[in-house]
Structure formats: C-alpha cells, structure tokens
Amino acid sequence: MTVTVGGLDRRARLSAPVLVTLCSVLAGCAHLEPESFSQAAGAVAWRQDSAADKAAQRRVDELLTGELDADRAAQVALLASPDLQAHFEKLGVARAQYLEAAAAPNPLIDWQRRTLADGGGARVEWGLTQNLIGLLTLPMRRAAAETELAGARSEAARDVEHLALEARSALWTLQAAERIAELRRQHAELGRLAFEVAGRYRDAGNIKAFDFEAERTLHLEARDRFDAATLEALEARLSLSRLLGVLGRDTPLRIAGRLPALPADDPVTNVTEAAALERRLDLRAARQRAEASLQRVGIARGTRLVPALEVGAAREKEPNGERLSGPTAALELPLFDARTAQIAAGDAEARLALRELEAKLLDVRRDLRLATAALANARRRAQTWQTEVLPARLKIVDGNAREFFYMLRGPFDPMHAKQVAIEAEIESVAALRDYWLARAQLARASGDLALVRGEEPAKGATP
Amino acid sequence: MSERDETKVNRRQLLLAAGAGAAGAGGAGAVAAGRSAPTGDALRPPVPVVTLNGRSLPYKLKSGVKEFHLIAEEIEHEFAPGTRIKAWGYNGSTPGPTIEAVEGDRVRIYVTNKLPEHTTVHWHGILLPNGMDGVGGLNQPQIKPGETYVYEFTLRESGTRMYHPHADEMVQSAMGMMGLFVIHPRENRHAVDRDFAIMLHNWAVHPGTYRPDPSVMTDFNLWTFNGKVFPAIDHMIVRTGQRVRIRMANMSMHDHPMHLHGAHFKVVGTDAGRIPESAQWLMTTALVPVGTTIDIEFDAKLPGDWAFHCHKSHHTMNAMGHDIPNPLGVKQRDLDPQIAKHLPGYFSMGEQGMAEHQVHTDMAFHDTPENTLPMAMGQGPFGNLEMGGMMTIVKVRDGLRTYEDPGYYSAPAGTRARRVSADPDFKP
Numbered sequence: 001m002t003v004t005v006g007g008l009d010r011r012a013r014l015s016a017p018v019l020v021t022l023c024s025v026l027a028g029c030a031h032l033e034p035e036s037f038s039q040a041a042g043a044v045a046w047r048q049d050s051a052a053d054k055a056a057q058r059r060v061d062e063l064l065t066g067e068l069d070a071d072r073a074a075q076v077a078l079l080a081s082p083d084l085q086a087h088f089e090k091l092g093v094a095r096a097q098y099l100e101a102a103a104a105p106n107p108l109i110d111w112q113r114r115t116l117a118d119g120g121g122a123r124v125e126w127g128l129t130q131n132l133i134g135l136l137t138l139p140m141r142r143a144a145a146e147t148e149l150a151g152a153r154s155e156a157a158r159d160v161e162h163l164a165l166e167a168r169s170a171l172w173t174l175q176a177a178e179r180i181a182e183l184r185r186q187h188a189e190l191g192r193l194a195f196e197v198a199g200r201y202r203d204a205g206n207i208k209a210f211d212f213e214a215e216r217t218l219h220l221e222a223r224d225r226f227d228a229a230t231l232e233a234l235e236a237r238l239s240l241s242r243l244l245g246v247l248g249r250d251t252p253l254r255i256a257g258r259l260p261a262l263p264a265d266d267p268v269t270n271v272t273e274a275a276a277l278e279r280r281l282d283l284r285a286a287r288q289r290a291e292a293s294l295q296r297v298g299i300a301r302g303t304r305l306v307p308a309l310e311v312g313a314a315r316e317k318e319p320n321g322e323r324l325s326g327p328t329a330a331l332e333l334p335l336f337d338a339r340t341a342q343i344a345a346g347d348a349e350a351r352l353a354l355r356e357l358e359a360k361l362l363d364v365r366r367d368l369r370l371a372t373a374a375l376a377n378a379r380r381r382a383q384t385w386q387t388e389v390l391p392a393r394l395k396i397v398d399g400n401a402r403e404f405f406y407m408l409r410g411p412f413d414p415m416h417a418k419q420v421a422i423e424a425e426i427e428s429v430a431a432l433r434d435y436w437l438a439r440a441q442l443a444r445a446s447g448d449l450a451l452v453r454g455e456e457p458a459k460g461a462t463p
Numbered sequence: 464m465s466e467r468d469e470t471k472v473n474r475r476q477l478l479l480a481a482g483a484g485a486a487g488a489g490g491a492g493a494v495a496a497g498r499s500a501p502t503g504d505a506l507r508p509p510v511p512v513v514t515l516n517g518r519s520l521p522y523k524l525k526s527g528v529k530e531f532h533l534i535a536e537e538i539e540h541e542f543a544p545g546t547r548i549k550a551w552g553y554n555g556s557t558p559g560p561t562i563e564a565v566e567g568d569r570v571r572i573y574v575t576n577k578l579p580e581h582t583t584v585h586w587h588g589i590l591l592p593n594g595m596d597g598v599g600g601l602n603q604p605q606i607k608p609g610e611t612y613v614y615e616f617t618l619r620e621s622g623t624r625m626y627h628p629h630a631d632e633m634v635q636s637a638m639g640m641m642g643l644f645v646i647h648p649r650e651n652r653h654a655v656d657r658d659f660a661i662m663l664h665n666w667a668v669h670p671g672t673y674r675p676d677p678s679v680m681t682d683f684n685l686w687t688f689n690g691k692v693f694p695a696i697d698h699m700i701v702r703t704g705q706r707v708r709i710r711m712a713n714m715s716m717h718d719h720p721m722h723l724h725g726a727h728f729k730v731v732g733t734d735a736g737r738i739p740e741s742a743q744w745l746m747t748t749a750l751v752p753v754g755t756t757i758d759i760e761f762d763a764k765l766p767g768d769w770a771f772h773c774h775k776s777h778h779t780m781n782a783m784g785h786d787i788p789n790p791l792g793v794k795q796r797d798l799d800p801q802i803a804k805h806l807p808g809y810f811s812m813g814e815q816g817m818a819e820h821q822v823h824t825d826m827a828f829h830d831t832p833e834n835t836l837p838m839a840m841g842q843g844p845f846g847n848l849e850m851g852g853m854m855t856i857v858k859v860r861d862g863l864r865t866y867e868d869p870g871y872y873s874a875p876a877g878t879r880a881r882r883v884s885a886d887p888d889f890k891p
Contacts, residue, residue, distance in 0.1 A: 186805060193802050197795055197811075204793040211788075399671065401806050402832035403784070407820055408670050410787035411795075411802075411811060418805050 044078040046088040067256045070168040077167035080245035087159040094152030101145035105134030121319025129312030144295035151288030158281035169440045170240040175259045176433030177236035184229035187422040191222030194415045259432050271446045279447030286360045290353035297346030304339045308332035367445035378435035385428035393421035507654045509647040514660045515697040516689045520560035528569045536577035543695035549674045550639040557639030557690045558662040566621040566649040572614045581605035587625035588734035591616035599630035621648035622736040623710040623756040637677035641714040656705035661688045665715035670835035684782035686852035693854035694841040701763045702863040712756040722748040725769030732758035763859040768872040773853035781851030783838035821847045844871040
C-alpha cells in the first residue's frame with residue numbers, strides 16, 4: 001500500500017491529515033507492507049534501506065530550511081526520529097510472529113523399512129499424515145494472530161501519534177523558553193542600567209550607599225535569572241533536536257519566533273469520554289491484545305476433548321511382496337492432560353489482558369478529565385496574564401514614565417515598573433505555552449489529533 | 464465672567480446699599496478720573512472689591528436687611544487648564560463668592576447644605592451674638608444635608624474677614640470650603656483706588672487623582688490664590704499713581720510670607736480691623752499666618768510688571784515629587800539612549816538644574832501624567848517664568864483707561880538688564 005501526497009509545496013499543510021490517514025491505516029489494514037512507509041512522500045516513513053534513508057534525509061533537509069512550526073517539527077520527527085524507526089522494527093517482529101502463527105501445519109511423511117531377521121526380505125511402510133485439528137483450527141488461529149498483529153499495529157500508530165505530539169510540545173516549549181530567555185535578557189539589561197544610573201547618583205553624592213547596594217542586588221538577581229533562563233532555553237533546544245532526531249547537524253534549528261496566539265475557542269466539542277474510548281490507540285491496542293487472548297483460549301477450549309487428531313494414508317509392502325494400503329488415524333485421548341493447564345493459562349492471560357484494559361480505561365478517564373481541566377485552566381491563565389495583567393502593567397509603566405517626565409518620580413520607578421511588566425510578559429508567555437501543552441495533553445488523552453494541527457502562527461499576540 | 468462685569472454689578476449694589484452718591488466714581492470698569500484725598504466732609508465711597516478669578520455674592524435688600532444665600536455643595540474646580548478636581552465650595556466655586564457689606568449693615572445669611580455631610584458656617588473675626596458664631600455642637604446644631612439655616616447679625620466693625628465651616632473642619636477646609644467677607648467702613652477714611660482680595664490655600668491633589676486628600680497635613684502640592692495657580696491667576700491691573708489695597712486671607716496649613724516687587728507697603732489691617740498708623744511700618748514682605756487676614760496698602764508709583772508671590776520657593780511651584788533621588792550634578796545623559804530602548808522617550812533631567820524641566824514640559828517631549836500640572840509654568844516676554852502656585856503680577860501702567868490686561872511691560876530704552884559678554888572669564 002502506498003500513500004502519496006500532493007505537490008511538495010503543499011506538504012507542510014497536508015502533512016497532518018496524511019499522518020492521521022497513516023495512523024488509521026496502521027491500525028486497520030490487514031496486510032501491512034513495510035515498504036509502503038518508505039515510499040510515503042508524506043509524514044512518516046519506515047526506513048528499511050539506504051535509499052529510504054536518503055529520501056527521508058532530503059525531505060528533512062527541505063523541512064529544516066524554513067522556520068519550524070509545530071506541524072513541521074512533527075513532520076521532521078516522523079521522518080528522522082530513530083526512536084520511531086525502532087518502534088517500526090518491533091512491528092516487523094510482530095509481523096513475523098503473525099506469519100508463523102497463521103501458517104497451516106505441515107503434513108508428515110513417514111517411511112519405515114524393517115528387515116526380517118532371517119534375511120527373508122524386508123517390510124517397507126510409508127505414510128502421509130496431516131494434523132487435522134491444526135488444519136481445522138487454522139482459521140481461528142489465523143484470526144487470533146491477526147488480532148494480535150492489529151494490536152501491534154495500533155501500538156505502532158500510537159507511537160507515531162505520541163511522537164507527533166511530543167514534537168509539537170517540544171517545539172512550543174522551546175518557543176516559550178527562547179522568548180522567556182529574551183525577556184529575561186531585557187529584564188537583566190534594565191537591571192544593569194538601573195544599577196549604572198544608581199552608580200552615577202552615588203558618584204555625584206546624591207544617594208545613600210545602601211540604596212546603591214539595593215540596585216546592585218536587583219541587577220545581580222536579574223542577571224542570575226537571565227542565566228537560568230538561558231540554560232532552560234538551551235535544554236529545550238537540545239531536547240527538541242534530540243526528539244526530532246536531528247541533533248548533530250551543523251546548522252541550528254530555526255524556530256518560528258512566537259508561540260501561536262491564543263485562539264478564540266477551544267475545539268473541544270467532540271472530546272467526550274465515549275469518543276476518547278473509541279479513538280485512543282493505546283486503548284485499541286489493549287482491546288486487540290485482550291481479544292487475541294480470548295481467541296486463543298477459545299481455540300484451546302474448543303480442542304479440549306480432541307486435542308489432537310491426525311489422519312493420513314499408509315502403504316505397506318510385505319516381504320512376501322504383498323501390498324497393503326489404507327487410511328490411518330491417530331487420536332489423542334485426553335485422559336491425563338485435558339489441556340487444563342493450557343486453558344487455565346489462556347484464561348489467566350485473557351483475564352490479565354481484560355484487567356489491563358480495565359486499568360487503561362481508568363487512565364483514559366483520568367487523562368481526559370485532567371487534560372480538559374488543564375486546558376480550561378491554562379486558557380484562563382493565559383487570558384488573565386495576556387489581556388489583563390500585562391496591559392495593566394504596561395499602563396503602570398506608562399504612568400511611571402509620565403510622572404518621571406514631570407519629576408514626580410525618580411528614574412528607578414519607571415525602570416523597575418518596566419521590569420515588573422517584563423515579569424508579567426514572562427508569565428503570559430509561560431501561560432500561553434501551558435495552554436498549547438494542554439492542547440497536546442488533551443489530544444493525547446482524547447486521541448484526537450485535530451486538537452493540535454495547523455494552528456495559526458502568532459500575529460502580534462504577545463508584545 | 465470678566466472682572467468688569469462683576470465690578471458693575473457689585474459697585475451698583477454697594478453704592479445703593481451704602482446710600483452714597485456715585486459722583487466721581489467713573490464708568491463701570493473704567494479708571495477713576497483722579498484720586499482725591501479723603502476729607503471728613505466729602506468721603507469717597509469705597510470701591511468694590513476685586514476678588515481675583517472670583518466674584519462677590521449678590522444680595523437682596525429686605526426691610527433694610529441684606530439677605531445673602533450661601534449654598535454649600537460639591538463642585539467641579541479647575542486650578543489651571545488641564546487640572547480639574549471634585550471640590551467642595553459655595554455657590555459653584557472655591558473659594559465661595561466674596562460677601563461684601565458695609566459697617567453697620569444688618570445681614571441675614573441663609574446657608575443651604577447640599578454636601579453629603581453636615582456643616583456650619585463660622586464668621587471668622589466678626590463680633591456677633593454667640594449663637595451666630597457657627598461652631599457646630601458648641602453654638603448650634605450642625606446643618607444636616609438638605610437643611611437650610613439662617614444667620615443674622617449686625618456688622619459692628621469694618622475690615623477683612625472670612626467665612627468657613629466649623630464642622631469636620633479638616634475635611635471641609637481641605638476640600639475648599641472658605642470665602643472672604645469684606646466689610647467696608649461706613650466712613651471711608653482710607654480710600655483706595657483698587658481693592659483686591661485673595662484667599663490663600665493649599666491642596667493635596669495627588670497627581671492623577673481628582674479629589675483633594677484631606678489626610679495630608681503638611682506635604683501639599685498645589686498653592687493657590689483664590690483656588691488658582693500661576694499662570695492661571697488674574698493679574699492685578701493698576702494705573703500709576705493709584706492707591707492699592709490687597710486683602711489676603713490664609714485658610715491653608717502653612718504661613719505665607721507674601722512679597723511684593725516694585726512698591727513698599729504697610730500692613731494696615733488684620734481680621735480684627737484697622738491697625739493704627741503708629742503701628743504700621745514699611746515693608747516688602749508681609750507674613751500672612753494661618754487663620755488670619757492681612758491687608759496691605761501701597762501707592763503704585765513705579766510702572767512695570769511687578770511680581771507678587773509667596774516667598775517660600777516651593778509655594779511658587781506646582782506639583783512635584785519630594786521623594787525623588789536628587790538629580791543635580793548626576794552625569795547620566797549618556798545612558799538615556801540605552802534606557803530609551805526599554806522606555807521610549809526616556810530623558811534624564813536635572814543634572815545642571817531644573818530650569819530645563821519647563822522647556823521639556825512646554826514642548827511636550829513626552830506624554831504628560833494624568834490630571835496634574837508641570838511644576839514650572841508660564842511664558843513671559845523674555846522666556847519661561849518657571850513658576851507655579853502662589854504667584855501673580857501687579858501690572859502698573861501710566862494712563863490706563865480700562866482694567867483690561869495691558870500685556871507685558873515694555874521697559875524704556877536703557878532701563879532693562881542686558882547681556883554684555885558671553886565669556887565666562889569676563890572682567891568688567
């Protein structure tokens with residue numbers, strides 16, 4: 001199966017829908033052809049040869065020439081992340097296990113030659129037997145193996161989904177960290193300038209030594225916070241590069257400068273528990289694993305009374321030249337081993353899978369409720385800082401600057417007021433970052449990736 | 464309303480009330496033809512008082528009693544264009560209109576309280592029956608909101624008096640409740656040609672606020688003549704040779720050494736009446752203590768623009784910060800461009816002095832703060848006047864025909880200071 005995407009110039013926009021298509025394909029397609037990934041011009045590729053590596057590399061290079069936004073970061077990760085490739089290789093293992101389990105039992109040929117002790121000739125026997133139970137249960141075993149493989153595919157699709165979400169989250173974290181570092185730089189510069197101005201007042205003999213020292217401490221504290229913010233930005237950058245699988249490239253990642261603006265509404269109308277239970281891939285994988293267990297235990301139970309039945313044909317040539325032929329059959333009598341242990345193990349395995357599914361359901365409910373609350377909370381915080389606190393802080397700066405101009409206040413008042421306003425802007429950026437992280441959290445909880453796709457870049461949303 | 468209109472109304476009323484003829488008084492607002500020395504037989508009637516930026520309160524004559532009506536109320540008040548507050552006053556202004564009457568008059572004064580709290584009126588310095596003295600709780604019940612009280616008494620002496628509340632006085636003074644009460648003498652033995660009246664007051668209006676703060680005790684920021692600050696205060700227009708009286712009353716929390724340029728004056732009266740000539744002496748600065756009225760008189764002999772102001776230099780300024788780090792001598796201008804990256808328009812001031820401040824505020828280098836005035840204002844013919852608060856100009860001119868503002872004085876050639884060198888090492 002091959003998935004192709006339209007013109008290159010539209011890839012950035014189309015990538016996200018393609019990703020979802022692939023997810024559904026991974027989860028639902030009966031016959032997974034690994035090479036289909038390598039031919040995909042879109043978001044995700046299971047690279048299984050050097051040609052595929054090169055193709056992915058070219059696409060990653062293209063994506064990295066522009067500024068990375070959340071969608072592009074997700075695309076790069078899906079193409080370049082070695083973690084995802086490792087997950088795909090797990091899928092290869094699962095597929096092999098499926099092929100093994102879905103194969104019919106081979107017929108047996110037996111041949112015997114026995115010689116009379118007196119040298120009076122030999123008896124030659126040969127026969128062909130087939131495990132009939134194995135053959136009769138083949139469709140059931142095949143179905144169980146398919147279900148098992150579907151579970152593995154769901155897990156792989158979940159990994160794709162999670163990587164895409166993590167890449168977006170890492171990008172938003174980096175955008176915020178770099179913006180905050182820049183604001184910390186401005187904050188620290190104002191602190192340094194206030195300290196310098198204080199030095200001039202001290203040199204002129206116009207302020208007290210300890211007032212001067214107060215400005216020094218404010219300056220040093222501001223510088224320290226800038227240092228800390230710088231390291232956080234570096235950490236965020238390295239984390240993103242690592243996650244995307246592009247760490248070690250010569251050119252640093254170019255990041256879109258601002259977080260996306262706070263949208264007017266949250267697209268959460270479809271985020272119901274029922275929809276999440278239907279949509280979540282980890283849940284689907286757990287369901288499929290449980291179902292496969294049930295199928296396997298069903299086979300064991302169904303063959304309990306006739307655990308093994310072999311039928312065949314035998315021919316025999318007697319030493320005297322007589323030829324005999326006829327059917328053969330062998331039936332296992334479940335006198336001592338009625339598959340009780342096997343069935344018990346199967347039952348336990350199935351119950352285990354069901355209990356795990358039950359536990360998973362609790363996770364889903366918790367995740368969904370928490371993420372819904374986190375999103376509303378982050379929106380409120382972002383709005384508070386952005387539309388209320390920050391404008392008020394800027395008015396305070398303006399008032400201080402105006403009163404400084406009328407010599408109603410000294411120079412430190414407007415500078416300190418501006419520093420406080422910068423602190424408010426930092427909180428505003430952090431809250432907006434938390435909003436987008438909450439969107440990703442909700443997307444993960446609900447399994448609805450539409451929650452994070454194609455958000456518009458910021459247009460002067462933050463000053 | 465212009466000074467001329469006010470003069471017309473009050474002069475007529477005054478003359479009617481005094482029962483005196485109008486001979487020799489000249490037209491309304493016009494300068495009297497000449498000043499005749501007072502004689503016992505033909506005393507000139509007193510000229511009406513000119514309350515700078517203000518007016519006198521009209522009255523009705525009823526059976527020989529002059530009836531006035533004061534309405535205590537909240538008002539909108541402007542110190543100078545650009546600064547407005549909610550104040551309390553009488554009949555629409557702070558100070559309230561000047562009450563003018565004549566020694567011997569019987570006056571009946573209705574007081575209607577439209578304030579949110581009770582009030583009274585105390586007739587400062589007037590000798591009257593104890594029950595008319597207006598101390599709330601002591602001499603009378605307070606006048607509750609919506610109520611009207613009437614005061615009635617006979618004016619037994621002349622001079623400059625005041626009226627103000629004696630109820631919640633701290634708040635009501637801070638809010639502007641005060642007025643002048645001028646009692647002209649029945650026999651005008653000390654006639655003047657110009658009779659100005661000024662109420663001195665202080666205000667705590669924090670920049671960006673719109674109501675005086677009554678909790679402030681000493682650190683006031685606006686200093687007013689009749690509720691106005693320089694340069695919004697009327698000038699005193701005088702013809703050379705005229706005799707001038709300036710009545711000053713102080714309802715502020717500070718004493719004010721009032722200084723006149725261009726003339727020597729005598730303090731001729733207090734709020735207890737005329738001072739005997741033997742106790743008067745020449746001076747150029749008269750201290751007007753808190754809770755007092757002081758009358759000064761002088762002959763305007765020298766033409767020119769003569770400053771008249773409180774000699775406390777902070778009282779000839781408008782609002783300014785008193786807790787700011789002292790910028791004098793601080794070299795910091797080189798840092799301005801860096802700071803301006805964060806605070807657009809940032810511009811340090813005061814290294815060489817604060818005169819530059821008016822240049823900046825006049826040229827509006829920066830957005831101005833809300834509802835406050837620059838600390839230094841005023842333009843003269845030779846540049847910035849760099850003042851505010853308690854300051855105005857006595858304009859003495861030869862041959863004036865009206866009391867319209869004659870503009871700035873043009874000094875005759877050779878009578879004005881001039882630059883002779885720009886060399887700091889100049890030696891005469």
